[in-house]
Amino acid sequence: MPGPSIVWFRRDLRLHDNPAFQAAYKRNGAIIPVYIWDDVEERATGAASRWWLYHSLTSLQKDLQNFYNLSLTIYRGDALKILSQLTDVFCPQAIYWGRLYEPSTRRRDEKIKESLSEDCEDVRSFNSSLLFEPWMVLNNEGRPFQVFTPYWRKCLASGSIEKPTAAPPKENRKVVDSKKISVPAINLEDLKLRPKIPWDKNFYKFWNPGEAGAQKNWNTFLKDRKKNYSEGRDFPALASTSELSPHLHFGEISPRQLWWEMKPSSAVQNVFLKEVGWREFAHQLLYHFPQTSNEPLREEFKKFPWREDSKGLRAWQRGETGFPIVDAGMRQLWQTGWMHNRVRMIVASFLVKDLLIDWRKGAEWFMDTLVDADLANNTLGWQWAGGCGADAAPYFRVFNPMLQGEKFDPNEDYIRRWVPDMKLDPIVDHKKARERALQAFAKMKG
Ligand SMILES: Cc1cc2nc3c(=O)[nH]c(=O)nc-3n(C[C@H](O)[C@H](O)[C@H](O)COP(=O)(O)OP(=O)(O)OC[C@H]3O[C@@H](n4cnc5c(N)ncnc54)[C@H](O)[C@@H]3O)c2cc1C
Structure with a gap:
């Protein structure tokens, strides 16, 4: 037997x-x-x-x-x-x-x-969680890519992705009493994964974790959101992205399914799969540069003169910076465990440039508060904002949080949703903060 x-x-x-x-x-x-x-x-x-x-x-x-x-x-x-x-x-x-x-x-x-x-x-x-495993797509010298566009081009040219398989047919399998080992099996409750203080009460309104919830989000995306994705994905007040990130992180849906049900052809399919491609890129970067979850990929940033500012950090974490779009993002995060990508970019830039606080402090907060916290994607996002990673925004290009708000939330729908009691009392003067950031960058450059 x-x-x-x-x-x-x-x-x-x-x-x-x-x-x-x-x-x-x-x-x-x-x-x-x-x-x-x-x-x-x-x-x-x-x-x-x-x-x-x-x-x-x-x-x-x-x-x-x-x-x-x-x-x-x-x-x-x-x-x-x-x-x-x-x-x-x-x-x-x-x-x-x-x-x-x-x-x-x-x-x-x-x-x-x-x-x-x-x-x-x-x-x-x-391989159950990627389209292209990190060793599959290398540049012509056999080294990992550090720039997204040529990486993704090579991925797309590199051959076929296997078709996803359905769940095996239902069938009663023989039961084995696997609890009979000396390390005791425990109940899920014993892991104490849920909080003692009910800060999660709002999460139930937004999320449905598990395979069925993942399929539901995906079907909603295909039916209602896909058509507005290319134009809408940068506007946080419009629910036009898939909200699949936590489902993908926990492997409740397979990227092969996304690929095959969205195979690149039309513009919108290409735009969506390119975002999934950033996830692939993030994983290959962390694989080949494992130190980057804690160290800048670009060596010169090791001596960047970050500020210690616990008050500023706390104001940022609580969504009390006095910059509406930043506070809205941080409060969306607190209430739902998730934040729209455009706003992640804005709040990250605010922390590392306006407050000059080390990107690792922001990354750590995100890892604790995001339901989709993912070491590879989070590292990529934060190093991008900090100007110190692969294909990053240059450090000297500083987002203006007020202009970003005007551009991507023109009617302030997103801001009003998350900070109905907004008081404009900014904790820094953006113009001065920008100059301070540029001086710090110049100092690092020596
Ligand atoms: C500072 C910062 C930190 C971030 N931290 C995380 C994190 O911890 N976990 C996480 O999953 N994503 C992270 N992201 C990437 C991105 O913001 C989220 O993946 C996206 O907002 C999820 O929303 P969605 O599922 O509706 O995305 P969609 O636009 O519907 O995209 C589909 C999928 O593609 C992937 N994806 C989309 N954009 C990116 C991106 N820029 N980088 C990597 N993958 C992407 C995600 O898996 C996403 O679910 C971060 C971005 C920034 C700027």
Whole structure:
């Protein structure tokens, strides 16, 4: 009797187009689906993302149970130790998971693969979250791209993307009591992912975490939003973007599905897929330049004279800067765990240029408060704003937050929505702050 297959779910919390789950399903034996909350996940998951993860795991648990009679077992502790114990007790014929690309997960996963392969013949990881894995698209010298346009051009020319697969047919699988190992399985509640203070109460109005919620957003996008995407995507008051970012981060929808249902041809399809392309670019950058989540890609920025300004940082975090578009963005973030891309660019620029505060402080706040917090995308966004990353906005080009507001929220609908009590009492004089930023840049240049 062949042993069961273990599927280690991580950030591929879906059943359709999930190659690890598909491969286990095809083996016809029992399946042990597990989720492990280890140090790596714990350190990497901010408060808003924990809220999302809780609901996403709840949804996956239900679907596995309803469609396949499988129960997702949850563990807390060292992933290698737990998977090794499962291997010792159940002698699995296969252990599968979807790949992740951050430095900490890569280090962990390489060790795990090597170690488990000693006792299990088929230990395999799959691509479940990208169109182009970071090593697939390199420049003519075999090095990673640092500029988006040629990178994306090469991606588009580099051949076909596999078609997404449907979820395997419903079927009751044999149940294995995977709880019988010495590390105790726990209930999802025991991970304490939801906050003690109910700051998440508004999140329920905006989000529906899980695979079904992801498909719903995608269908709404195709039906209602796609047609306005090219013109509307920069205007935060118009809901014209897909709002798929947290679903993509947790792997509740596959980028292959987006690709195939939007294959590049018309202008709007190209514009949308190009944004998905930025996500690909961000992942390949973090993969090839793993230090960049914490260090500027452009070396000269290591000596940039950032200011220490805890009062300014707090005002920014609370949406109390007196600059309407900045405060609206920061309050949207606080209330919904999400912020429109154009406004992310404005608030990030305000922090690093008007307040001259280190981009890492902004990145850290975003990692804690965004439901879509993603190390690769967030690093790219912040290094872009800070002028210190790949293909970044030059540091000396300073956004004027008032003009940005006038341009992208001309009727102030977005501002009024998030800051109905707006008082114009700016914490800095933008003109002076701009000069201060340019002087700091000149100082760094020496
Ligand atoms: C300072 C800063 C920090 C950011 N931090 C994050 C983050 O932590 N997590 C995150 O997912 N995105 C981040 N972004 C990128 C972007 O703002 C969001 O992905 C986007 O707003 C999500 O909205 P949407 O799903 O409606 O996007 P859509 O316009 O519908 O785009 C579809 C998908 O493409 C991807 N995408 C779109 N724009 C970008 C981009 N500029 N960079 C990378 N991927 C992109 C996202 O996965 C998105 O869901 C950041 C941007 C900035 C400027």
